[in-house]
Structures are given as C-alpha cells and as structure tokens.
Amino acid sequence: MKRRDFAALAGLGAGALWLPSFPALAGDLVDPAQLLEPGLDVAQKKRLADVALNAAKAAGATYADIRIQRTLNQGIFTREKQVQNIASAETQGIGIRVIAGGTWGFAATNNLTDASVAKTAQQAVAIAKANSKVQKEPVQLAPQKGYGEVSWKTPIQQNAFEVPIKEKVDLLLNANGVALAGGASFVNSALFQINEQKYFASTDGSYIDQDIHRIYPTFGVTVVDRASGKFRSRQAMSSPMGLGYEYLTPKAADKVMGPAGSDVIGYKQSYDILEDAALAAKQTKQKITCKSVTPGKYDLVLDPHHLGLTIHESVGHPLELDRVLGYEANYAGTSFATLAWKAKNIPYGSQQVNIVADKLQTGSLGAVGYDDEGVKTKEWDLIKAGKLVNYEKIRDQAHIVGQQYSDGCCYSQSWQDVQFQRMPNVSLRPGTTNKSVDELVAGVDKGIYIAGNGSFSIDQQRYNFQFGGQVFYAIEKGKITEPLEDVAYQANTLEFWGSCADRCDERDYRLFGAFNDGKGQPSQSSAVSHGSATTRFNAVNVINTARKIG
Known part of the structure; x- marks a missing residue:
C-alpha cells in the first residue's frame, strides 16, 4: 500500500x-x-x-x-x-x-x-x-x-x-x-x-x-x-x-x-x-x-491486561541483545541492562520475579515453529528468582555472549525487509500456590487495582517510567471500595520489579498483546504477547495526572 x-x-x-x-x-x-x-x-x-x-x-x-x-x-x-x-x-x-x-x-x-x-x-x-x-x-x-x-x-x-x-x-x-x-x-x-x-x-x-x-x-x-x-x-x-x-x-x-x-x-x-x-x-x-486519586504510595494490584505493557517496555525491550550492545539506539533507545551491569549480579527484581521468553505459547502472537533464520523455537529464562540470567538473541549475536546457539527470535515483517532480532513473547510466570484475585486484594491495606493499558512513558535506557491504565479502583483494608480516575504510577525498572510481592496462580494467567511493535530503521512492525497473572507490587509512587504543577 x-x-x-x-x-x-x-x-x-x-x-x-x-x-x-x-x-x-x-x-x-x-x-x-x-x-x-x-x-x-x-x-x-x-x-x-x-x-x-x-x-x-x-x-x-x-x-x-x-x-x-x-x-x-x-x-x-x-x-x-x-x-x-x-x-x-x-x-x-x-x-x-x-x-x-x-x-x-x-x-x-x-x-x-x-x-x-x-x-x-x-x-x-x-x-x-x-x-x-x-x-x-x-x-x-x-x-x-x-x-x-x-x-x-x-x-x-x-x-x-x-x-x-x-x-x-x-x-x-x-x-x-x-x-x-x-x-x-x-x-x-x-x-x-x-x-x-x-x-x-x-x-x-x-x-x-x-x-x-x-x-x-x-x-x-x-x-x-x-x-x-x-x-x-x-x-x-x-x-x-x-x-x-x-x-x-x-x-x-x-x-x-x-x-x-x-x-x-x-x-x-x-x-x-x-x-x-x-x-x-x-x-x-x-x-x-468518580473520585480523582490522591497522590502517594500505594500497593498496586495489576491485572494482566495492564501488566503486559509494563513487561513489554521494562523487560522485553531492555533485554533485546542488539539494544543492550548499542546496535539499536535511534528507535526507542538502548538499555541499562548492559553486559557490564549483568556481571555485577544486581537483582532485576524480587525473588517473586520469574520471567521467561518463548515463541511457543498457544494463542500468542509470537508463536511460530521456526524463526526467520530457520531456528526451531523454544522457551528460555530471562529473569530467574529476580536475577537476570539471559538475553534475547539471534544467530550472529550468540558468540558475543559466549553461547553456541540462537534463541530463535529473528523476524522480518515482509519479504522485502531484512530479518533482525525481535522481541519474543516475554511473560511473568504465575504463582505456584493457589491464590485468587480476591485473596490477593485481601492482603492490601491501602492500594489501587488497575486494569487495561493507557498512556506510558519510558526513558532511552528503559529505566525510568510512568504508566497509566484504563480503569482504576481503590483498595482499602482488603476490599475494593470505589472507582478512581487520573491514576498513573512512576518508578524505575529495578525499583518496580523489586517491589513485586505476590502473584495469583495459573488459573488467572492471561495474555496481553502488542500487535504492531515498532523497531529498526527503516521501521518494521512485529507482534508479541506477554503473559501474567494478576500481580501485587508494594509501595509504588502514584501521581494524579489531572493536577497542575506549580
């Protein structure tokens, strides 16, 4: 066209x-x-x-x-x-x-x-x-x-x-x-x-x-x-x-x-x-x-249809190896999670955070049998018990990190575009013990439940960010009390994932999708999914997006 x-x-x-x-x-x-x-x-x-x-x-x-x-x-x-x-x-x-x-x-x-x-x-x-x-x-x-x-x-x-x-x-x-x-x-x-x-x-x-x-x-x-x-x-x-x-x-x-x-x-x-x-x-x-939110620290309970975008921006993109190496910079920046940073063994998140990459999940946007380099797709760990253990890479990148295999995440949007490293599905594993959304909320004294993805902003290192949503509800003493408006939360990637405190189990696990994720110059579009169950994050800074500064 x-x-x-x-x-x-x-x-x-x-x-x-x-x-x-x-x-x-x-x-x-x-x-x-x-x-x-x-x-x-x-x-x-x-x-x-x-x-x-x-x-x-x-x-x-x-x-x-x-x-x-x-x-x-x-x-x-x-x-x-x-x-x-x-x-x-x-x-x-x-x-x-x-x-x-x-x-x-x-x-x-x-x-x-x-x-x-x-x-x-x-x-x-x-x-x-x-x-x-x-x-x-x-x-x-x-x-x-x-x-x-x-x-x-x-x-x-x-x-x-x-x-x-x-x-x-x-x-x-x-x-x-x-x-x-x-x-x-x-x-x-x-x-x-x-x-x-x-x-x-x-x-x-x-x-x-x-x-x-x-x-x-x-x-x-x-x-x-x-x-x-x-x-x-x-x-x-x-x-x-x-x-x-x-x-x-x-x-x-x-x-x-x-x-x-x-x-x-x-x-x-x-x-x-x-x-x-x-x-x-x-x-x-x-x-x-509905009531406009009062700024402050809140425990956040994030629905999968909201959390998927935060995973996409603060985990999926910064762990693309070409972005880590500085080869991808003009389109949405590089990454704070460099090889030197990884060598310091700094926690990416709490021990609740187990994030996997894959091109396999049935129903996911990224699901294929083989990538655009003929590599059979698989699942692999990115973050395990809060520690960064791997990146997303393709055939000509593997040797840079001392590996002898590709992760099978090479993709081109069409026959006329060259294939290059793209984000696979990147997902937060659900909790391993039975926990419903109501039980997750019951443990929150002062918090906000957020569903749907709204406007967002993240810096060129994929580190400092702000995310909004579609609908918001106040949580007081373990109960949803009323809808809220004008909510957004601010954090940096390590602070946010370090505050991850609890997750619902696999019964609540759902996929969020990015249908047209852009990258590269000339720009190409790809589609990826991000799975999670409803998840709790403690003491996150919430701002009121309707309030004027000064």
Missing part, C-alpha cells in the same frame, strides 16, 4: 473524540475474494528457493537463506451505526540474505520468475562483497542444523478470511450498538486479520513452510457529559491473539473476573466483544464523576 493510500484509509477510520491505535495494512489493495485464493504450492516454493540458493552460492556466497512470503491483511472500520471502511491487502515476494566476504548482503523482489530470483540472489552477493570492504569483523553465525522439509501452522479452528464480511461487520456494529445503548456518545470499532504464508530455505538444508494467523478486535468508547463539558474514554479489553475467528466466539470457561466490586472482566482464549462494549460504556460513564 502506498503511503498516500493508507493516509486516506486512516482518515476514513477517524473522526471521533477518541480512536484506538490501528495498525497499517501492508500490501496492495485487492478484492476480498483474492485473499481466499491459494498461493504458490510447496513444490513451487522449493524450486524457487533452490534457484536462489544455487545462484547465491555460484556468485560466491558462503551462506544464504531465502524467505518467500505472502502476507494477507484485512481491516474493517466502523463508527457508531455505519461502516467507515473495509480494506483488504496482499503482498508477495522473495527476500534473499547472504554472507559473502564475511559480510551480510540482502536483496528482494516481487518478480517470482527464475531469472528474476537468480538475479536478485546475485545482487545480494554483490552488496555483501561491497559491504565487506568496510566490515571490521566477519559475521559469526551460531551453528544450525538443517531440518529438511518441515511445516508448521497456527492451530486455528476457523480462518477469519473465510468468514463473510457481512458477519464481521454485523458483529462490530452490534458492539457499537451495545455501547451506545449503555450511554456512549461515540464509539469506533475495528477488526484486523493477518495471515503470513512464509517459506524459509537455507544452505544449512532447511525447507520450512509456515502458515501464521493473527486476529485483533478492538474498539474505543467515549462518553461526553454535555452539562459539564467533560468527556472520558475507555479502550477494549481485548488482546490481539494468534488465533482464528474462533477467538470471537465467547466461551464461559475463558472468562476471568476481576476482584469483587471492580466490574472488571478478563478473557483468555476467546473474547466477548458485546459484553466488553457494554461494560466499557458503564465504566466510562463512571469516570465522569
């Missing part, structure tokens, strides 16, 4: 007082029926892969990998009682990455003829040889065995692209109607679906075919009080997921209730958009008149 085309589409989707953050649709606009047409079959992909690999080796490459990728996107945008836009997009091509002269080279094309693919491979080698003239140290790849011909598919039950557009539009308009009936003044809703048909092959001997699906339903509700002129908003409590359309078929077993008196509802592997829209209207009306 051309930049001007997306700007026009984004304009069609806007217009209310408050609008959720919608990702761009990549590719050329197409008829929705085209999204159901089969792409190249596996035999065709393998033949093209061999053309590219043979041409690269003949031109002097010591290593080569290729990605043949077809990406399908669809976005449906509505406002109140009308459809704003429906956009379907498709893009397909091949990206070829090589090492020649000890240096990386990359080239890509959307012309999938033998001659064009071979020429593109030769171009990638020529670029690598040119780069080698200024390369100071040769690329060192961690060893990787070839897997032969293998495949992996997101375990979906219903392909969202096969669901009639009318059915999807009706669901969004029904959600809008429920919110309006509940007192909303404005409501926007949207549904995004992505299918990455990704084929990887390398000179290591892998031919990997993957079919990856993601879905993201979302909305924004605004309530305006005409008498006072005040308005408040609330975003959907959905999480984008690595699932099919079955995610929008609610299942009672997937519903998780917040603490008694909070009105909060969470969801696991399915999502009830109608229920959430009704609750959003109710909670947004409450925001108009």
Whole structure:
C-alpha cells in the first residue's frame, strides 16, 4: 500500500473524540475474494528457493537463506451505526540474505520468475562483497542444523478470511450498538486479520513452510457529559491473539473476573466483544464523576491486561541483545541492562520475579515453529528468582555472549525487509500456590487495582517510567471500595520489579498483546504477547495526572 493510500484509509477510520491505535495494512489493495485464493504450492516454493540458493552460492556466497512470503491483511472500520471502511491487502515476494566476504548482503523482489530470483540472489552477493570492504569483523553465525522439509501452522479452528464480511461487520456494529445503548456518545470499532504464508530455505538444508494467523478486535468508547463539558474514554479489553475467528466466539470457561466490586472482566482464549462494549460504556460513564486519586504510595494490584505493557517496555525491550550492545539506539533507545551491569549480579527484581521468553505459547502472537533464520523455537529464562540470567538473541549475536546457539527470535515483517532480532513473547510466570484475585486484594491495606493499558512513558535506557491504565479502583483494608480516575504510577525498572510481592496462580494467567511493535530503521512492525497473572507490587509512587504543577 502506498503511503498516500493508507493516509486516506486512516482518515476514513477517524473522526471521533477518541480512536484506538490501528495498525497499517501492508500490501496492495485487492478484492476480498483474492485473499481466499491459494498461493504458490510447496513444490513451487522449493524450486524457487533452490534457484536462489544455487545462484547465491555460484556468485560466491558462503551462506544464504531465502524467505518467500505472502502476507494477507484485512481491516474493517466502523463508527457508531455505519461502516467507515473495509480494506483488504496482499503482498508477495522473495527476500534473499547472504554472507559473502564475511559480510551480510540482502536483496528482494516481487518478480517470482527464475531469472528474476537468480538475479536478485546475485545482487545480494554483490552488496555483501561491497559491504565487506568496510566490515571490521566477519559475521559469526551460531551453528544450525538443517531440518529438511518441515511445516508448521497456527492451530486455528476457523480462518477469519473465510468468514463473510457481512458477519464481521454485523458483529462490530452490534458492539457499537451495545455501547451506545449503555450511554456512549461515540464509539469506533475495528477488526484486523493477518495471515503470513512464509517459506524459509537455507544452505544449512532447511525447507520450512509456515502458515501464521493473527486476529485483533478492538474498539474505543467515549462518553461526553454535555452539562459539564467533560468527556472520558475507555479502550477494549481485548488482546490481539494468534488465533482464528474462533477467538470471537465467547466461551464461559475463558472468562476471568476481576476482584469483587471492580466490574472488571478478563478473557483468555476467546473474547466477548458485546459484553466488553457494554461494560466499557458503564465504566466510562463512571469516570465522569468518580473520585480523582490522591497522590502517594500505594500497593498496586495489576491485572494482566495492564501488566503486559509494563513487561513489554521494562523487560522485553531492555533485554533485546542488539539494544543492550548499542546496535539499536535511534528507535526507542538502548538499555541499562548492559553486559557490564549483568556481571555485577544486581537483582532485576524480587525473588517473586520469574520471567521467561518463548515463541511457543498457544494463542500468542509470537508463536511460530521456526524463526526467520530457520531456528526451531523454544522457551528460555530471562529473569530467574529476580536475577537476570539471559538475553534475547539471534544467530550472529550468540558468540558475543559466549553461547553456541540462537534463541530463535529473528523476524522480518515482509519479504522485502531484512530479518533482525525481535522481541519474543516475554511473560511473568504465575504463582505456584493457589491464590485468587480476591485473596490477593485481601492482603492490601491501602492500594489501587488497575486494569487495561493507557498512556506510558519510558526513558532511552528503559529505566525510568510512568504508566497509566484504563480503569482504576481503590483498595482499602482488603476490599475494593470505589472507582478512581487520573491514576498513573512512576518508578524505575529495578525499583518496580523489586517491589513485586505476590502473584495469583495459573488459573488467572492471561495474555496481553502488542500487535504492531515498532523497531529498526527503516521501521518494521512485529507482534508479541506477554503473559501474567494478576500481580501485587508494594509501595509504588502514584501521581494524579489531572493536577497542575506549580
């Protein structure tokens, strides 16, 4: 999609007082029926892969990998009682990455003829040889065995692209109607679906075919009080997921209730958009008149749909090894958690903090069988009993930290972009003893319960930060007492995770998702999930975001 085309589409989707953050649709606009047409079959992909690999080796490459990728996107945008836009997009091509002269080279094309693919491979080698003239140290790849011909598919039950557009539009308009009936003044809703048909092959001997699906339903509700002129908003409590359309078929077993008196509802592997829209209207009306928080120190009880963003910013990003090494700096900074800092063995958090990285969790956005370097995915510890034990790394980074293997977290958003280190799923393990949300709240004398993610700010070292939320409730002597407004908490990463005092058990464990996490220059977008159960943090500094300074 051309930049001007997306700007026009984004304009069609806007217009209310408050609008959720919608990702761009990549590719050329197409008829929705085209999204159901089969792409190249596996035999065709393998033949093209061999053309590219043979041409690269003949031109002097010591290593080569290729990605043949077809990406399908669809976005449906509505406002109140009308459809704003429906956009379907498709893009397909091949990206070829090589090492020649000890240096990386990359080239890509959307012309999938033998001659064009071979020429593109030769171009990638020529670029690598040119780069080698200024390369100071040769690329060192961690060893990787070839897997032969293998495949992996997101375990979906219903392909969202096969669901009639009318059915999807009706669901969004029904959600809008429920919110309006509940007192909303404005409501926007949207549904995004992505299918990455990704084929990887390398000179290591892998031919990997993957079919990856993601879905993201979302909305924004605004309530305006005409008498006072005040308005408040609330975003959907959905999480984008690595699932099919079955995610929008609610299942009672997937519903998780917040603490008694909070009105909060969470969801696991399915999502009830109608229920959430009704609750959003109710909670947004409450925001108009509810009490503004008094600044001070509070114990915080953080819902997974809120805590996921804090994990993302204060753990996921600072433990990306390229950011740690200073290779990634212009896009959101570097990291305080350097190799020298790690060597000091300073605690990252309390002993309650056990954080893992993975590309495996069913339903997660980051779930794949193999990454974009042909590495089989896995789970590994990042923080264990409060101590930093590992980073997130890929094949050409492993030797820097003395390891002989990649973590399998290399990713590219499309065939025309080079793959590089991206954040995997990063999650806080739940508690190991049975504890409900109500039992967690019962131990709090003076605190605040926070659900949903709001505005945030974090410094260029991923250290000092401030986070808001969607809804807030006061906790007094172990009970939820009343809703609050204007809440944000401030801390630094070590102080915050050091205050982690208790967690609910796995029955409360849920995934939060970042559907379009940006990184790199030129910028690329990836999708990751962050799991946790409801968690308590003691004596955190809370500010009032409505109060003026001075």
